[in-house]
Amino acid sequence: MSNIPGGVGASPPKLEADEKVLGRATYIADMYRSNMLHGAILSSPHAHARILSYDTSAALALTGVKAIVTGDDFDHNYMGPFIKDEAAIAKDKVRYIGEPVAAVAAITEDIAREALRLIEVEYEDLPAILSMDEAVADGAAVIHEDLNSYVKIYDAVCHGNVMSETKLEEGNVDTAWDQCDLIVENIYETQAQSHLPIETCGALAEVDGKGRVELWSANQSVFRVQANVCETLGLPMSKLRCLTPSVGGGFGNKMEAHVQPMVVKLAMITDRPVKLILNREEDLEMIRARHPSRIRCKTGVLNDGTFIAREVEILMDGGAFADDSPGVLGHSLLCSRGPYRIPNIRSQGKVMYTNHLRFAAFRGFGNPQINFATESQIDEIAAKLDIDPIDIRLKNAMDTGDPWFGGQIVESNGLKECIAKAREASDWTNSADNNRSLGIAVCGHISGLLGTGAIVRLLEDGTVALNTGATDIGQGSDTVLSQMCAEVLQVPLDTISLASPDTDGSPYNWGTTASRVTYTTGRAVVGAAKDVETQIKQSASEMFECSADDLELLPGGKVGVIGVPGKELSFFDVSGFTHWRKGGPIVGSHSLVYDTATVDPKRANVTGLPFGQIGVYAFNAMIVETEVDDRTGRIDVIRAWSATDVGKAINPGLVEGQLEGGFAQGLGFALVEEMIWDSGRLANPNLMDYKIPGSLDVPYEINTIIVEHPEPDGPFGAKGVGEIGLVAVPASIANAVYSAAGIRLRKLPMTSERAFNALRERAEDHAA
Amino acid sequence: MSNKQPLSFTVNGDVAETLISGGETLLTVLRDHLHLTGTKRGCNQGVCGACTVIVDGKPVRSCLSMAALSEGSEVATVEGLSENNVPSNIQQAFADNGAVQCGFCTAGVLVTVTAFLAENADPTTEDVRHALSGNLCRCSGYKKIIDAVMAAVMTQAAEASA
Numbered sequence: 001m002s003n004i005p006g007g008v009g010a011s012p013p014k015l016e017a018d019e020k021v022l023g024r025a026t027y028i029a030d031m032y033r034s035n036m037l038h039g040a041i042l043s044s045p046h047a048h049a050r051i052l053s054y055d056t057s058a059a060l061a062l063t064g065v066k067a068i069v070t071g072d073d074f075d076h077n078y079m080g081p082f083i084k085d086e087a088a089i090a091k092d093k094v095r096y097i098g099e100p101v102a103a104v105a106a107i108t109e110d111i112a113r114e115a116l117r118l119i120e121v122e123y124e125d126l127p128a129i130l131s132m133d134e135a136v137a138d139g140a141a142v143i144h145e146d147l148n149s150y151v152k153i154y155d156a157v158c159h160g161n162v163m164s165e166t167k168l169e170e171g172n173v174d175t176a177w178d179q180c181d182l183i184v185e186n187i188y189e190t191q192a193q194s195h196l197p198i199e200t201c202g203a204l205a206e207v208d209g210k211g212r213v214e215l216w217s218a219n220q221s222v223f224r225v226q227a228n229v230c231e232t233l234g235l236p237m238s239k240l241r242c243l244t245p246s247v248g249g250g251f252g253n254k255m256e257a258h259v260q261p262m263v264v265k266l267a268m269i270t271d272r273p274v275k276l277i278l279n280r281e282e283d284l285e286m287i288r289a290r291h292p293s294r295i296r297c298k299t300g301v302l303n304d305g306t307f308i309a310r311e312v313e314i315l316m317d318g319g320a321f322a323d324d325s326p327g328v329l330g331h332s333l334l335c336s337r338g339p340y341r342i343p344n345i346r347s348q349g350k351v352m353y354t355n356h357l358r359f360a361a362f363r364g365f366g367n368p369q370i371n372f373a374t375e376s377q378i379d380e381i382a383a384k385l386d387i388d389p390i391d392i393r394l395k396n397a398m399d400t401g402d403p404w405f406g407g408q409i410v411e412s413n414g415l416k417e418c419i420a421k422a423r424e425a426s427d428w429t430n431s432a433d434n435n436r437s438l439g440i441a442v443c444g445h446i447s448g449l450l451g452t453g454a455i456v457r458l459l460e461d462g463t464v465a466l467n468t469g470a471t472d473i474g475q476g477s478d479t480v481l482s483q484m485c486a487e488v489l490q491v492p493l494d495t496i497s498l499a500s501p502d503t504d505g506s507p508y509n510w511g512t513t514a515s516r517v518t519y520t521t522g523r524a525v526v527g528a529a530k531d532v533e534t535q536i537k538q539s540a541s542e543m544f545e546c547s548a549d550d551l552e553l554l555p556g557g558k559v560g561v562i563g564v565p566g567k568e569l570s571f572f573d574v575s576g577f578t579h580w581r582k583g584g585p586i587v588g589s590h591s592l593v594y595d596t597a598t599v600d601p602k603r604a605n606v607t608g609l610p611f612g613q614i615g616v617y618a619f620n621a622m623i624v625e626t627e628v629d630d631r632t633g634r635i636d637v638i639r640a641w642s643a644t645d646v647g648k649a650i651n652p653g654l655v656e657g658q659l660e661g662g663f664a665q666g667l668g669f670a671l672v673e674e675m676i677w678d679s680g681r682l683a684n685p686n687l688m689d690y691k692i693p694g695s696l697d698v699p700y701e702i703n704t705i706i707v708e709h710p711e712p713d714g715p716f717g718a719k720g721v722g723e724i725g726l727v728a729v730p731a732s733i734a735n736a737v738y739s740a741a742g743i744r745l746r747k748l749p750m751t752s753e754r755a756f757n758a759l760r761e762r763a764e765d766h767a768a
Numbered sequence: 769m770s771n772k773q774p775l776s777f778t779v780n781g782d783v784a785e786t787l788i789s790g791g792e793t794l795l796t797v798l799r800d801h802l803h804l805t806g807t808k809r810g811c812n813q814g815v816c817g818a819c820t821v822i823v824d825g826k827p828v829r830s831c832l833s834m835a836a837l838s839e840g841s842e843v844a845t846v847e848g849l850s851e852n853n854v855p856s857n858i859q860q861a862f863a864d865n866g867a868v869q870c871g872f873c874t875a876g877v878l879v880t881v882t883a884f885l886a887e888n889a890d891p892t893t894e895d896v897r898h899a900l901s902g903n904l905c906r907c908s909g910y911k912k913i914i915d916a917v918m919a920a921v922m923t924q925a926a927e928a929s930a
Contacts, residue, residue, distance in 0.1 A: 013864055013866070014868065022853055022859065023875050025871050027808070027811075196819055198870070248870045249869065280810070393875025474869040654866065655913060657907075657908060658906060664910065687810075687811045688813060688815055692904060694900075694901050694904060694910075695901050695910040696898065698909050700910070702911050
């Protein structure tokens with residue numbers, strides 16, 4: 001434990017905790033500007049149609065309406081993190097019900113919404129593609145006719161309505177089946193889940209007197225906002241400044257663009273501030289969700305439980321635009337071996353364009369889907385072999401230094417300790433007691449990806465300013481990054497100021513995604529703080545006329561000569577020296593891009609993987625106690641044990657918060673949440689019909705167990721924990737349900753109705 | 769705008785006067801007229817609880833409450849739970865126990881809990897789970913919120929016996 005107040009390993013309250021409990025934190029909807037206009041969006045009533053014409057004259061004639069934009073106001077400029085296929089607003093065609101078709105700015109929101117009803121759009125209906133099977137059927141309508149000419153940032157395999165195709169292979173699956181004593185093959189299906197942060201998406205844009213745009217929005221990356229708006233509007237990045245207020249949750253929903261490009265366009269046309277906040281229905285229908293998937297999984301083993309071979313085929317509904325889909329599919333395939341040794345494996349998948357809203361990044365990034373399939377199947381194998389589910393996992397689990405699927409060596413691997421601790425804490429037994437039983441599932445999950453920077457400055461009085469560009473969406477990264485900075489510089493946490501992300505002044509940060517801020521941005525913070533430490537020692541060595549090697553930082557913002565008590569300078573003294581006499585103000589910085597290769601070409605044969613360097617791995621073992629009501633099919637989760645190797649818990653309280661919150665969101669995914677479409681129209685676009693877990697649905701007893709196997713290149717050994725706590729929840733519940741009631745549910749969500757039907761079928765089978 | 773009518777009520781101890789249209793909700797008046805933005809709009813359908821405020825001592829979904837019905841009422845919002853920006857025991861317990869993540873549901877939860885503890889000084893965790901059942905949180909898993917409420921109960925009990 002640190003001897004610095006609020007240092008690494010301590011759990012100080014979040015930096016903004018007081019502001020939030022007092023109701024003083026400002027979110028996008030809380031921002032007002034004088035002379036501000038309000039925006040509203042007309043959305044498509046068609047799943048797939050050509051836009052023939054617009055008539056906005058009646059709407060423009062309405063008193064108080066200041067501007068209307070449609071696809072005609074935008075050039076053919078496209079955005080997208082992997083395939084650039086999406087305009088700021090529907091252009092030429094609409095591709096899902098809910099897609100923005102026109103946007104209005106008016107003096108009040110009521111007038112803006114009234115204007116929407118006066119806009120006439122003439123469409124030519126096209127056949128709607130409402131399932132993955134329809135997407136690849138012979139003669140299917142093509143959703144993106146220009147797919148081949150779109151800019152792609154990777155070597156994409158795509159054709160027709162197939163957006164991206166990826167394959168990973170190790171060993172020789174085709175010959176390996178002969179070695180197996182048992183082969184199990186099943187189909188598993190998962191549904192669309194809405195991110196549903198309690199804050200909906202919104203933005204506020206204004207143009208300053210010099211013609212430069214300032215854009216505030218609910219986001220997970222001001223730099224992705226900047227890139228998306230500039231790409232779709234044809235603006236140079238230097239003409240757009242992006243900032244962030246407090247963000248009311250994201251989970252992936254706010255990583256890429258939502259309404260920002262349209263709001264900027266309205267502000268530029270009207271030359272007035274424009275604010276647009278989506279209502280709940282719009283947010284559910286218009287933005288993004290977790291990919292529905294259908295997964296065929298086949299695993300072959302020896303009688304002693306040794307895994308020999310696996311074949312996986314993943315089909316994902318990608319929706320109308322690519323967004324993060326190629327990455328989600330790639331990561332799902334990368335996780336298809338799980339944290340096990342399986343010498344022969346071939347995993348391939350396709351993500352298809354359909355006329356649903358875009359499916360995209362959502363906590364877990366494809367891992368929850370494949371984990372449900374593979375971890376369920378491992379229990380099915382264990383049952384057939386009469387091996388304990390934990391024993392079969394331990395027998396095949398990766399050890400430290402073993403490669404992940406693809407070949408990347410995993411240096412930090414606490415999986416077996418996670419399993420052992422969860423087993424012990426839960427008093428594990430694999431037998432049912434009155435329809436109650438335990439179930440287990442495990443996972444590994446990445447943290448890492450892409451570029452990031454940090455700047456640490458020593459202010460004139462010796463206090464410290466940290467600037468990273470990382471958006472804290474509630475998980476607590478502002479606090480964690482500040483704790484790391486405090487620890488390196490040996491200063492109390494409350495002497496550090498943290499800058500809010502601002503594309504004008506913050507170093508680049510790809511975003512709050514991929515469980516990456518603690519790990520990736522943390523590395524940048526540690527590097528920048530160490531740069532400051534070096535400069536402090538350099539200046540102090542000149543002041544003391546000694547070698548910098550003879551100096552050390554002392555707690556409380558001091559630098560002293562090693563072994564000479566009392567021979568020390570405060571940061572105040574050093575900073576004064578550099579500001580006024582020699583060296584200049586101390587500014588430390590560090591930049592990096594995650595650069596360890598995911599694929600070892602000597603080991604794995606890979607095509608269509610959209611990323612080459614993904615990250616390091618955290619591990620989780622999830623045990624749940626579940627009760628199944630055999631009369632109604634109702635499934636209740638009574639208790640849970642979530643043991644996670646986090647490398648190093650920089651702030652254990654915040655780690656618990658991530659694991660508990662991930663568990664609750666995983667519980668919703670497993671048991672109740674499902675977006676349902678009726679002929680292309682979302683049938684449950686509100687919180688009455690789309691249920692998320694409430695306080696009575698989530699067990700109070702979520703026991704989080706922190707395991708620390710330091711990551712060699714992680715900041716203080718830390719790895720990310722934002723996503724991992726969700727991943728194994730569905731399979732752990734499915735496995736507990738099987739153990740408790742003898743029914744194997746292979747389709748999410750595991751509703752009472754599905755469980756009831758399975759119980760009835762089982763009873764009929766027994767009777768027959 | 770001749771169809772507007774005057775509304776006068778008390779918010780956090782101060783008199784508030786504004787002109788409202790017929791269909792406006794208390795939430796709209798608080799946020800858009802008075803710029804008391806601590807109270808949040810999560811679903812605008814009375815489900816998520818983020819907009820909960822206290823009206824004449826009772827927790828109310830301000831997104832479902834017609835503003836006109838607040839005439840003469842005493843309304844308390846999250847901004848009124850503290851004094852001079854010093855957090856109440858409950859607010860402090862939320863900050864200290866990690867019960868706040870994104871913070872968007874927090875105002876409604878705090879208001880609900882404040883009203884609940886005013887009626888129930890010695891609840892069990894099970895009582896608290898039930899009291900929170902109308903407030904959705906997407907970040908926390910509720911555990912730390914419940915722990916924070918129980919910590920606040922302890923603090924209040926200690927203060928009462930001191």
